Amino acid sequence: MLEAPKGTTLAFDFGEARIGVAQGDAELGMAHPLAxxxxxxxxxxxxxxxxxxxxxxxxxxxxxxxxHADGTEHELTRLSRKFGRRLHGRFNLPVYWVDERMSSLYAESLLAEAQVFGRKQKAVLDQVAAQAILQGFFAGGAAEFFNGRDTEEVSAD
Incomplete structure (x- = not known):
């Protein structure tokens, strides 16, 4: 497990149409949906x-x-990695990747528990999924860390 720096963290649930964002504090280990x-x-x-x-x-x-459920990568995996490299290229911050296989199911169950359904659920589902990703990061650490170390070109577009 990789030890992350303490301080404010932003997490992203990347999608081609929408990107959920959550914010949290590594020392407190608490994440909150943001945007x-x-x-x-x-x-x-x-x-x-x-x-x-x-x-x-x-x-x-x-x-x-x-x-995929068995851990194999697919096209959205590649796009998420590209997104993370772009974040690093633009903001020069370390990027951690976290397994998100269960984040959407977790987000849906949290929202159902809070009685948030339909259009209201769709509006916040991605950010609650980002919250689940960030909570997983705080609880279990990152699967991988990127700080400009790989040989792929980082593009900021």
Whole structure:
């Protein structure tokens, strides 16, 4: 398990249409849903993320890494890794990847417990999934860490 720095953390549940964002404090080990980012272009999405980074001043970023139930990777895994590398390239913060296989189910059950259904649930599902990813990071650590160390080119677009 990788030891993460203490301080504010932003976590992301990456999706091609929407990106859920959660915020938490590593020392307290508590995560909270924060925002759902969407837009017609990557530039619009990254501008919204930049605003959150300026506001919350995180010391690290966490990205959920989706895989098949058996742990094998797929296209969204590749896109999530690319997203994480772009975050690092833009904000020069360490990025941790966390297994997110159960985050959406966890988010749905939390929202159902809170009696949030239908359109209201859809509006916050991604950020609650990001909260689940971040809570998993605080509880169990990261699967992987990225700080510009791999040979793939980091693109900021």
């Amino acid at each position: 759902t980012v969407s837009g017609n272009s990557n530039e619009v999405k990254f501008e919204a993320i930049a605003k959150l980074v300026r506001e919350w001043q995180p010391v690290q970023l966490v990205v959920g890494l989706p895989t």
